[in-house]
Amino acid sequence: MERHYGMDWLRIGAFALLILYHIGMVFVPWGFQVKTAHPMAWVDIPMLLTNPWRLTLLFVVSGYASRALATRSATIGAFVRSRNARLLPPLLFGMAVIVPPQTWVEVVTQHGYAHGFWRFWTQDYFRFGTLFGIVMPTWNHLWFVVYLWVYTLALGCFALVPGADRLQRAFDIAFGGGRAIWVPLAFALVTQFWLFQRIEDTHDFFRDGIAHLQYFPAFLFGFGLAGSRAAIDGLKRWWAVSAALAILCYAIIAGMLVAWPDFGFPSHGVAQFHKFVRELDVWLAITALVGAAERFLNHDHRWRATLAEATFPFYIIHQTVIVVVEFWLKPLGIGAGAEFAVLVATTVAGCWAFYLAGRQIGWLRPWVGLKPRAARAVARYHAERPIDVRARPDVA
Known part of the structure; x- marks a missing residue:
């Protein structure tokens, strides 16, 4: 039995791409908390390489990681409690401390708010209402944590249903071999293109139904995939075909945008053809990446455990660093190229500083997405010991 290091690397890479994508959001004409003085339309094209599938991939790898965590929990209740302890403190801390600078920059640059950050944070942000049409306090980029937490609760409730332990065998039958590609792809086309027209996520949990039809099944697929040798083998076998088709889809999307x-x-x-190709690209790219991770990345490295631990703190802080740094850079008029270079360097440095500080300050660890010190040794043991979540088909 071997730990699936490939999925660890895929999770690290997925969040790294997300950070780079959010830096790119400064330069494209799409909406964002702060924009460069001269947005460039051509940046749309490289951004669309990951735009269709980046978020769905995060839910797949999160579902896979949740299965690994479930195998280490004595009961499903213990699993849910551990996820509560890991997700809720960073969410609350993020909404109260990390996100407010983003919102302040947004209201200053886009709505003419005339007061400083301290006045905004102490008198306007915690209004539990709206200001300039923006709900405050808000979770901004931390919406992913909210969705993941609710999906985890739903999974815990579902696992308590009698007979849930037999669902893994049904998953193997439904998604074994090439069906791991074509069955979810058909589901996505039906729900995201045929029955409903998905335009843009709202990140409002109660008004984001079409997005839930993609993200929650993706999360469940990742959870089931972690226990299915048949599905993993299928993705590994057909990864090159998936990759070729995903590249073709991206070429069509990019060509249409040109x-x-x-x-x-x-x-x-x-417009309908564009939406159709985009939905094809979502699942083809994800299955290609998962299959390639199984085929090429299933090996350890001395940096893997550190990078895997740093991923969540990086996610929590990265967008605030991007928004605040660009807010300072914009008046300097240094040009988009220099802005991009500075943003990449400062975002990486800021993320590492946030992670390293949080790692060393014991009481701060749970609030920045790290396990408490008492659990750190146990976590390292699990990170280094041979473990194969697919060897526990009874966990569902």
Whole structure:
């Protein structure tokens, strides 16, 4: 039995891409908390390489990681309690301390708010209402933590249903071999293109139903995938085909954007074709990445455990660093290229500083997404011991 290091690397890479994507959001014409003085439309094209599938991939790898955590828990209740302890403190801390600078920059630069940050934080942010149409306090980029927490609770409740332990065998039958690609792909096309037209996520949990139809099944698929040798083997076998088709989809999407900048498609039929290809790209890219991780990345490295631990703190702090640094950079007029270089360097440095400080300050660890010191030795033991979550098909 071997630990699946490939999925660890995929999780690390997925969050690294997310951070780079959010830096890119400063430069494209799409909405963001702060924008460069001269947005560049051509940046849309490299951004669309990951735009269709980056968030769905995060839920797949989170579901896979949740299965690994469930195998280490004595009961499903213990698993849910551990997830509560890991997700809720960073969410609350993030909403109270990490996110407010982003919101302040947004209201200053886009709505003409005239007061400083301290006045905003102490008198306006905790209004439990709206200001300039923005709900405050808000979770901004931490919406992912909210969704993941609710999905985990739903999974815990579902696991208590009599007969849930037999679902892994059903998963193997439904998604074994190439069906791990084509069955979820068909489901995505039906729910995201045929029955409903998914335009843009709201990140409002109660008004984001179409997104839930993609993210929650992706989370459950990752959870089931962790216990399915048949599905893993199928993704490993067909990863190159998935990758080739995903690249073709991206080429079509990029070509359409070159022909019709800013998604100004000439007809409804062309717009529908774009949406269809985009939905194909989502699952083809994810299955290619998971299959490639199984095929090429299933090995350890001395940096893996550290990077895996740092991923969640990086996620919590990265967008605030990006927004605040760009707010300082914009008046300098140094140009988009220099802005991008500074943003990459300062975001990486800020994320590492946040992680290292949080790691050393014992009481701060749970609030920045790290296990308490008492659990650290146990976590390291589990990170280094041979473990294969697929060897526990009874956990569902």
